[in-house]
Amino acid sequence: MSRWKISVDKNLCICSAMCVAIAPDRFVLDERQRSGPVEAEIDPDDEVRDAAASCPSEAISLVDAGTGQPVDLD
């Protein structure tokens, strides 16, 4: 199964911490409360998908590491 690449656009992040709440093992806040991934490449994980889908500013990008295509968030 293909792996996923997670990235967070810190310029879009509004520090809602929703991702950390939904997937606490996958996201971490920096000293300015902005989110970033714990690991940039992971096995597919429904919690991460939920976190990306629930980010109010859509700052989380999730792509298939093999194809580079965005992961379907629905």
Add this chain to the structure above:
Amino acid sequence: MTVDSSPVKFTPALPGKPVPEIATISGGRPVFRGELPDGRIVWLVSGYENVRQMIIDQRFSRALAVAPGQARQGFEMFAAGSINGMDPPEHTRLRKLVASAFTARRVEALRPRVAGIVSELIGAMAARSQPADLVAGFSLPLPAQVICEMLGVPAADTGQFHAWSDTIIGDWQRDSGEIMTALAELYGYFGALIETKRAQPADDLMSALIAARDDSDRLSEQELTVMCCTLLIGGHETTANQINLSLLLLLDHPGEVATLRADPGLIPRAVEELLRCTRLGGLPPTRVTTEDVQIGGVTIPAGEQVIPLYGTANRDPSVFSDPDRFDVTRDAASHLSFGAGVHHCLGAQLARVELQEAFRGLMGRLPGLRLAVPASELEFKPGMAIHSLRELPVLWDQP
């Protein structure tokens, strides 16, 4: 650093009146103590970085600010049971349940329906005699209809729940007994509606929340009721008056109106600038420090009430050049009008879509749109929570 002086008198400007120059009041201190008209002594935080730091730092607690024993006015009594008055992890557990319904992606899918409601409302106004009251005919029914459809509330009940919402958040000087009565009635209304939906679920947000309660026990019955009320109340008075205040600001700047009419592609950008420049509320919700916190060069002790001055953030010259100039072509998207951090406005993306479609409709279909009375004669409802216009009489050129 010690607190070197007694609190300065701090009176929030009335709606439609100029905002006092904070630097003058505070003697140039970005974080200072103020005495409010109700006698409360609070810390006031100004400037973009300080305000932003404060509202994302969870040591500034909303739960403590609405806890029993704190002076609570109007909206705060309602906030006490809602996500607005909670801290993580309680806040997170509840907000997670609704967050995905309000993302930009999900809200974008509602845009055609929002545009359709805009079109219907403008059509209905145009079919009647002028002047028209934009509040009753457009700015209030638009967001009310949208949030009703999202939640699954019968739009026919709009008048009733608007009266409750008006009592609860419209006027902080109102007798607290009246506010509690309105709250009890609103909770009763939703309690009954939840039972109806429970028996006959539909494809709406209220049914989804009921399923989250009944299928996986992710929230209590009380939390379910309060969440529905929060979404309904949060979803319409705010947007309605953001439309009103935005239009007032625009009409005061005919050159900017001409720019927008010439290039409707600027509307999303103009909406951000309107959000930056208008002042929708009076005094923002208070937070209380959970421990001593350093901010803006001072230490605020634990247990103190603190209020962020969003207007000073949105007009901070280090972030927005020539900040007092209203410019619809400016990139103003980093304004803090929706807040930031865990309490960032849940409905921000929905409000953006509603505002964009509202102004696309008003600019596109009502040429020569203008006030029917001098701006100085417009009346705001009393209170400090939301700057809420009673009426907004407008005229436009008949095609």
